[in-house]
Amino acid sequence: MAVVILLSDFLDGTSMALAEETDAPDLNAFMTANQGQLWASVLHRRQQKQLTAVRRGPGTIYFARDTAAAAAVEAYLSCDTGSAAEQAAHTAMRNAGVEIAPHVGTDDERQTLLDGQLRGLTPQARAQGFGE
Secondary structure, eight states: OEEEEEEEEBTTSOEEEEEEEEOOSSHHHHHHHSTTHHHHHHHHHHHHTTOOOOBSSOEEEEEESSHHHHHHHHHHHTSOTTSHHHHHHHHHHHHTTOEEEEEOOSHHHHHHHHHOOOOOOOHHHHOOOTTO
């Protein structure tokens, strides 16, 4: 069974990935049949935890057709951003046939997608601890 994963980065410096199994044959079929379903689940979970629902920009949606592709996405998401391991995991994910697309919800996110400028983090998210 295929798995769809939605990854979002939020203004408070947190990230959230939500996965859902699907019978859809590809990402387009999933998005056509389930418009807004994953995003609504993300919003619901963040509201339960009293976290912001405002993203820094568009999210990323991954469509993995099988368990091997899903494992490749999981490996990619666990890598440090910008690392050589992340680059290798991204290649492995592409080789596994994972479909990747931006997930745009609000007009601000559309603008971010067009101009490439992420929203700034909140002051709390930018704060650093002692000795840093």
